[in-house]
Amino acid sequence: MTTATNWDTFSTALGDIEVIRDRNQLEKLSKDYYHFSPVLQKQLADKVADIVVRPQSEAEVLQVAQVCVERQLPVTLRGAGTGNYGQCIPLAGGVVLDLSRLNQVKWVKPGMACVEAGAKLAAIDKVTRASGWELRMYPSTYRTATIGGFIGGGSGGIGSITYGQLRDRGNLNAVRVVTLEDQPRVLTLRGDDVQKVLHAYGTNGIITELEIPLGPAYAWAEVIVVFDDFMHAARFGQALGEADGLVKKLISIQAWPIPSYFQSLKPYLPTGKHAALLMVAEPSLELFEALVKAWGAEITYRKLAAEAGKGTAIAEFTWNHTTLHARSVDPGFTYLQTLFPYDPELTLVEHMLNQFGDEALMHLEFFRVEGKVIAAALQLVRYTSEARLNEIIRYHEAKGAFIANPHTYILEDGGRKTVDLDQVNFKAEVDPYGLLNPGKMRGWLERFN
Ligand SMILES: Cc1cc2nc3c(=O)[nH]c(=O)nc-3n(C[C@H](O)[C@H](O)[C@H](O)COP(=O)(O)OP(=O)(O)OC[C@H]3O[C@@H](n4cnc5c(N)ncnc54)[C@H](O)[C@@H]3O)c2cc1C
Structure with a gap:
């Protein structure tokens, strides 16, 4: 699909939008923490994007979507690349769409914030805590992970003892999603409709903006x-x-x-x-x-909280950071969930x-x-x-x-075990050519069987 692509003309079509073609950078930006799994190591080590594109506004995301659909290019979304199952690794090469520059906190109201998908979780918290509110939950990768990547590939973490998991009703209010149709659109999903893209590995829409419920901030x-x-x-x-x-x-x-x-x-x-x-x-x-x-x-x-803010947070020894520390001492460790x-x-x-x-x-x-x-x-x-x-x-x-098997990159074979027809049908609607993160959604791969 990508061998015939002329990446010079592709880049030209994107105008001022940042592109990265340096081989070392491409390799780095094509990977996540899949190497926690020796099984995934074997399967994914050689997967590399042809180009990384880094838009900085929703309008630019729409432009990229248009250019990619016209050329029928695979598009794999990336936040900070801290996923553990190769979720953001491009199996078919093509474009890695890095959303980390869409990082604005657009507004904060009591109990709710509106943020762009590439905003880092700690950065969001810093803004919302100023008015007495905080993220209800975050992964132990809080300092680096983006909210779009957490919604696209995460499940829960610090705070889940009170608020449950991301997928629980009430933990995500609304999302804006850019489609990969012939004429890309921006859709807003509210209420239970957010489930269509939640934990879908970016296979069925590019999340650009989210409304996230907050909890009262504590010391x-x-x-x-x-x-x-x-x-x-x-x-x-x-x-x-x-x-x-x-x-x-x-x-x-x-x-x-x-x-x-x-x-x-x-x-x-x-x-x-x-x-x-x-x-x-x-x-x-x-x-x-x-x-x-x-x-x-x-x-x-x-x-106490004032001191805890300095140095490594205790949370960075928990959840999957425990695996990280253990593997730094003995790389022979892998893990289960x-x-x-x-x-x-x-x-x-x-x-x-x-x-x-x-x-x-x-x-x-x-x-x-x-x-x-x-x-x-x-x-x-x-x-x-x-x-x-x-x-x-x-x-x-x-x-x-x-x-929740962390040794597979297939969405349904990890934590879900069954095909989510709402997610597959939504993909058929917004990504009819199957360009988004190809090879990750079993329900799509098997839809005609
Ligand atoms: C040491 C360590 C500890 C971790 N601890 C936890 C934990 O406590 N809890 C937990 O749930 N996870 C944990 N994880 C996994 C991971 O950090 C989280 O899922 C994190 O939230 C991913 O964010 P990211 O920005 O790095 O996403 P990425 O890895 O970049 O992306 C994750 C998935 O989301 C998709 N995606 C990214 N951006 C978008 C978007 N804008 N729209 C749609 N899809 C998108 C990607 O294509 C990919 O499939 C841990 C990982 C590591 C390495």
């Missing part, structure tokens, strides 16, 4: 609590999650030796102890400490802990699903072979755990 203290026994730490996490009066944003429970991979936190992570990495609202600290006492645990680290069924006793967590021991180190993140506190795990797996990895996955599934 967040960072705390580490340590435990002798992992299951005691895990059940403390569940209890803190269920303590509705205690305002918190993060409950991350890490089995030893994972804490030993966190170099800069070493003084607070005694050898052999399991750790809870937490964010608690300052007004809740006094009664939070009473909970810790009741559980017979020890606080080794406590940083597991949702355990609702069970305040955490019986299945305990079973998996005993079943896999040192082969799959337990790392829990608590979040809220339909009002219930659920343990998700991003276990660190000592990789030996793809067959063994699949065996571990199948074992979890057979026992009733849900695996």
